[in-house]
Amino acid sequence: MFGKSFCIWQKGINLTEISFKNVTKIYKSVKITALSDVSFDVNEGEFFCLVGPSGCGKSTILKLIGDIEKPTRGQIQKPKEVSMVFQSGALFPWLSVEDNVSFVAHIKGFPKEKVKELTTKYLKMVDLEPFRFHYPRQLSGGQKQRVGIARALVVEPQILLLDEPFSALDPVTTDELHSYLLKVWEETNKTIVMVSHLLEEAVLLSDKIAVMEQGKIKEVVEVNLKRPRKDESKEFLKVLDKVKITLGEI
């Protein structure tokens, strides 16, 4: 915990890593405006979460940060090194766990020795070293997502994007993966942008929560709670209520 705070202090807590200025995204083929004049900043080392109803533009923001889509209008500033954990895991079924991870490092152009070293490092970090020769279909849903996290980290990105990575998992596995994610965040000091439809999850993990509706950010709620957070504490419920009120759920 101290290490994380120290790093943020050392880098300067307000160093902006991602900046959206009046960004609009229109999917022309289906004539849908996914984002409309969106502006927000994410600071370096911050855990930033996007919440909101389906189709409000959360995943589009991730795709814009990841260069999967281009904005129709507006400006986006961000580092080049971005990686992503997908909702489905998006693992390559024909590659083993080890190869799923090392493949992207190989594509990145790292030397062979570094590929090997990083693959082992991140597989150990997510406790999957003993499963390195298994194939995705031999793993549980939680294990697959841990491979996805290791794969995203192995390219040493500055920003880690997570697109509802735990939505298809049972509550026990989700809790376990929350712990892994926080561990990874503390150990690597990455900036994380996560999309979630679970408000409790967002309050449990994030520094800031952007509440979205119909392609716009309604409000960015700051979560000034110490970690580890307890979801039954008074302060936790207070923040959760604030997010719910912003979303119009209360």
Add this chain to the structure above:
Amino acid sequence: MAIRHYHHHYHFSYLTSKKRHFSATLIVIAIVTFVFLVLFHYLTPHKTLDLNQLSPTIILLATFNTLFRLLISYAAALFLSIPIAILITQSPRWEKILLPVADVVQSVPVLAFFPIVVVLFIKLNALEGAVVFILFMEMLWYLVFSIIGGLKTIPQDILDAAKIFNVKGLRKLWYITIPSVFPYLITGSLIAWASGWSILIVAEALHSYIPGGSASNDPLGLGSLLVNSFYKGENALFLGSLITMIIVITLINFFVWQKLLHLAERYKFD
């Protein structure tokens, strides 16, 4: 260790050594067989069927010739079907133009082309080419539509992952696209070969399309042997050819398609 050994045995990976590379082994076997058949084909003294020299040993020669034609046709169809399928699926504009064209062309029975094609190839003195062309046309569309099916079912997350991890161009084709369509490619190939076998008798019995033609116009192969031995009343030879064809198809099914279908399971998305 047991797990490691098992998985490395059939491993499609850029890291795996060539020795263990199952796909590479298959390709090598295919190339060696192909080269062998090409050599055999050109060294053989029986280019066309000689009704006066019908003997049981000719069945072996006919089998090699037929396999050679099927392989050549399949290789050409495969070579062309991948770019056609990619072109059709990569751009909505091309899809709008090419998909209906492909749909119409594949609906036209391949035998409708046959008399014209035979006349054309006779003029060029290349009867072998006529057979290969018919087989090729028969196989092509099964492959094209199978690959299109495979390309269209690659999950969006996989395509996004390829994009974010900067896998593009030929690397994307080799590491993402081909493995993704592999199960479809195998199914399409199986059907293409099956239809190739089924049209073989017509494709090799060219003489019925040549004015005043006789059995000596037919390129030697299992198909022409079946037709002509039956016509000449050589029942033993006819039966021998038929049994050989069944054995060859069974062996190919057992040693090639069953193995490939089993392997394709690994390439399927959940």
